[in-house]
Amino acid sequence: MQIVHTITDLRVALKNKAHVGFVPTMGNLHAGHLQLVNVAKQQATIVIVSIFVNPLQFGANEDLANYPRTFEADCEKLIAAGTDVVFAPTVNEIYPDFNAQTQQLGQTMTINPPPIAAELCGASRPGHFSGVATIVLKLFNIVQPAVAVFGKKDFQQLFIIRELVKQFNLPIAIIAADTVREPTGLAMSSRNGYLNEAEKNKAAELHQQLSDIVNKIKQGHHDFLSLERSAIATLSNRGWQVDYIAIRESRTLAPAKASDSALVVLGAAKLGSTRLIDNIDFFALAN
């Protein structure tokens, strides 16, 4: 496995390589990321994984400084998974005009994401999806993959990246990979590492609530607002600080109507100081 740190070296490594598969990550890799690599390997002849903790997608009060950096362990996992090239640039390589000390963008150009970016996770993380869209567009232009793989765990991110590709006319196929879960149902996430033992045991409750909503909808419940409110109340009673529980049409992310059949139930909530997200997409018999 080749490890490169600069755009110039990456372009040399990829010169004349056809059908490149790309998996962008922020490192601290777990089984969910390795599943993305597996999917990419099935779709491409060479697989590039980027490891870059993108400062533009973190809010001022978020965990940028503490976000776990585990580069050597990540590389061992990526070798085992059959990755061909790791691209691990510095912040300065990606954003030459960004001042990491002051968080000033300088002349840095960014993407205005679509209005949906202000809902769900965007409501409590202003600027997050602009930062995500900006780094993904830059990485796409640097890597120029034929195929890029993203996890369904970040469902809203996946939606915005599909929009990015469509609206900026990028000749890249976006593949969605299923969420990998602990035996308890807890979705794999780098941020699970912030949880203490007691929290980790409780953490599956978020998935359990989403799963309960899915079952109720499949059984014919269509009062989505009351399903959302009930799950929020249950989690709050159990000590969670709930950000949102939302039932949406899965292809547009618009609030679901009883007549919709492609649905996704999404949730975000804090356990202690750790913010967790999860979602389940499914098909229901329309009303």
Next chain:
Amino acid sequence: MQIVHTITDLRVALKNKAHVGFVPTMGNLHAGHLQLVNVAKQQATIVIVSIFVNPLQFGANEDLANYPRTFEADCEKLIAAGTDVVFAPTVNEIYPDFNAQTQQLGQTMTINPPPIAAELCGASRPGHFSGVATIVLKLFNIVQPAVAVFGKKDFQQLFIIRELVKQFNLPIAIIAADTVREPTGLAMSSRNGYLNEAEKNKAAELHQQLSDIVNKIKQGHHDFLSLERSAIATLSNRGWQVDYIAIRESRTLAPAKASDSALVVLGAAKLGSTRLIDNIDFFALAN
């Protein structure tokens, strides 16, 4: 010369074509545009010209509805200039989510340009350079040229497009072509067509003032503010409504210092209801 109207047809026309040269235009072509085509032909093996009046770069009170559309005459000129492919998409083909009636963007994603986009022409045209950067990025992704040619007449636009290419890591060489002028010195522009005969005779005064500033700087004048103010006063006395006259460092567009040697003098002013822009870039002996 092939004429295509859809992205799909353009991709078919360009399949397996190496070293594509690209000239984006809004049509109503004049000798300045044809010079861009000539430059592209010297740099590329196949030349694509786009004709698209981009609604995103026009303000609410600007001339979008009246902007001259002369598609057949444009095609005749492009054939004569040796163009290989014309790409003339509809607004809906480029911005499927944009509502031309209401000017609502819908889910349309746009580019946040750098702070310089709020100065000079951007000060009186809010949103203009966001619209320019957005359409150029989309066209670049659609055409995927090796080389793209832009006129120096839109000097600030050229600067922002160079930033776009650099910051979004596009593997595209940007070539700047010199401004083509009438014998009077008036810079060729589609908007010259709005001028009546009397205005057309006066219109060269803008270039004359910029040219006078260049000569004075070359003679050793370094009080840039007084040079700007004097030109503004002269044009105002002659019936122009001056937007700005500005002396800038030509590679950064920062306000020029006496120690700078790479300079550009830019101006924008209205004659009647027609807004004209011009500039001259030059090297001066630094102070």
